[in-house]
Amino acid sequence: MARKMLKDEDMAVADGGSYDYDLFVIGAGSGGVRGSRTSASFGAKVAICELPFNPISSDWQGGHGGTCVIRGCVPKKIMVYGASFWGEFEDSKNFGWEINGDINFNWKKLLENKTQEIVRLNGVYQRILGNSGVTMIEGAGSLVDAHTVEVTKPDSSKQRYTAKHILIATGSRAQRVNIPGKELAITSDEALSLEEVPKRAIILGGGYIAVEFASIWKGMGAEVDLFYRKELPLRGFDDEMRAIVASNLQGRGIRLHPGTNLSELSKTADGIKVVTDKGQELIADVVLFATGRKPNSQRLNLEAAGVEIDQIGAIKVDEYSRTSIPNIWAVGDVTNRINLTPVALMEATCFSVSDYSNLSPYQNGCVKFFFLCNSSNFTFNL
Numbered sequence: 056m057a058r059k060m061l062k063d064e065d066m067a068v069a070d071g072g073s074y075d076y077d078l079f080v081i082g083a084g085s086g087g088v089r090g091s092r093t094s095a096s097f098g099a100k101v102a103i104c105e106l107p108f109n110p111i112s113s114d115w116q117g118g119h120g121g122t123c124v125i126r127g128c129v130p131k132k133i134m135v136y137g138a139s140f141w142g143e144f145e146d147s148k149n150f151g152w153e154i155n156g157d158i159n160f161n162w163k164k165l166l167e168n169k170t171q172e173i174v175r176l177n178g179v180y181q182r183i184l185g186n187s188g189v190t191m192i193e194g195a196g197s198l199v200d201a202h203t204v205e206v207t208k209p210d211s212s213k214q215r216y217t218a219k220h221i222l223i224a225t226g227s228r229a230q231r232v233n234i235p236g237k238e239l240a241i242t243s244d245e246a247l248s249l250e251e252v253p254k255r256a257i258i259l260g261g262g263y264i265a266v267e268f269a270s271i272w273k274g275m276g277a278e279v280d281l282f283y284r285k286e287l288p289l290r291g292f293d294d295e296m297r298a299i300v301a302s303n304l305q306g307r308g309i310r311l312h313p314g315t316n317l318s319e320l321s322k323t324a325d326g327i328k329v330v331t332d333k334g335q336e337l338i339a340d341v342v343l344f345a346t347g348r349k350p351n352s353q354r355l356n357l358e359a360a361g362v363e364i365d366q367i368g369a370i371k372v373d374e375y376s377r378t379s380i381p382n383i384w385a386v387g388d389v390t391n392r393i394n395l396t397p398v399a400l401m402e403a404t405c406f407s408v409s410d411y412s413n414l415s416p417y418q419n420g421c422v423k424f425f426f427l428c429n430s431s432n433f434t435f436n437l
């Protein structure tokens with residue numbers, strides 16, 4: 056369905072005069088990088104802030120590229136490819152291959168190569184931003200008011216920047232279920248950087264991440280138990296397909312526990328003891344919570360500018376990715392719409408702002424680009 060084309064009067068924001076930047080972006084993941092470099096290519100003066108690089112995210116660590124590149128789709132795919140060879144080696148015997156000698160899997164080698172690749176991509180993202188003329192600032196951004204962002208740098212110093220528009224693209228974080236011993240479990244962040252492949256893995260959740268890690272670890276030789284609340288994994292997908300996925304997971308040797316939740320974790324000499332809500336007790340080397348993600352909005356000081364959030368902390372936006380404050384925008388997982396990288400990219404492409412004061416060929420010509428679209432229909436005004 057097409058949306059209304061925004062005109063200048065719709066775009067009007069209280070203009071307090073001159074700003075350091077036309078656009079300040081908080082978060083250099085998929086959405087933030089796309090939104091900032093596209094806006095810069097239209098002539099806007101853009102700055103972006105991002106935390107220092109680390110494969111495992113925290114309040115003070117992140118990195119250019121964001122979840123998808125550093126601790127999501129990209130490293131996950133590397134591991135999926137790594138794990139897929141096990142079945143191939145087995146199958147090949149039925150097709151005339153005779154494998155003589157040991158076949159060894161070197162987890163450290165795979166991890167090293169995975170880290171090298173995400174470090175490379177982290178550099179690529181920074182180069183793309185630099186080549187687009189975007190100013191990169193390292194640190195955690197938070198709002199001071201509707202036109203001011205304060206960045207806390209890695210050395211704890213703080214600096215303030217003003218901007219006509221602010222784009223929030225801080226993504227989401229893995230969430231843990233609130234049961235006793237939850238701190239003993241890991242999330243997908245840590246699962247992609249484990250020192251050793253677990254011999255006994257227990258996974259809670261029936262979504263993408265749970266199913267993917269069950270297959271990855273099984274493919275690397277682990278014993279895997281997968282627990283989920285529903286009768287079948289992958290809620291929301293076609294039921295027939297869900298049943299086939301469940302049967303294939305079992306076929307690979309993954310033990311499925313439908314309709315079962317975990318109620319307690321505790322540390323023992325032999326590993327992590329897991330108690331289920333059906334009273335079963337199991338021991339594992341690793342317990343993975345793959346129980347969804349929540350918007351990363353807590354430390355943005357949104358209330359200082361009056362930006363509204365919903366009950367789970369997602370920033371409320373309209374169909375144009377505009378928040379409750381007219382010059383503040385948000386894209387990607389922090390808005391909890393459809394939490395997928397290509398969606399964040401599209402939302403950010405649709406949002407692109409440039410301010411006439413920076414477009415020298417059009418000085419005083421009041422040129423504004425707002426590419427506002429949905430996936431099937433672009434409308435834009437110049």
Ligand code: NDP
Nearest residue numbers: 232260261262263264265284285290316345346347348394
């Ligand atoms: P999902 O939201 O897909 O699945 C969460 C799972 O955890 C569900 O099975 C849910 O159960 C279960 N769960 C939630 N809360 C609890 C609880 N308190 N106790 C027990 N179980 C619980 O999240 P994921 O973590 O798998 O993925 C996070 C995000 O990453 C998703 O948005 C996903 O789309 C995205 N992603 C995308 C990928 C891709 O594009 N290829 C790959 C991996 C992730 P129930 O169904 O019963 O509610």
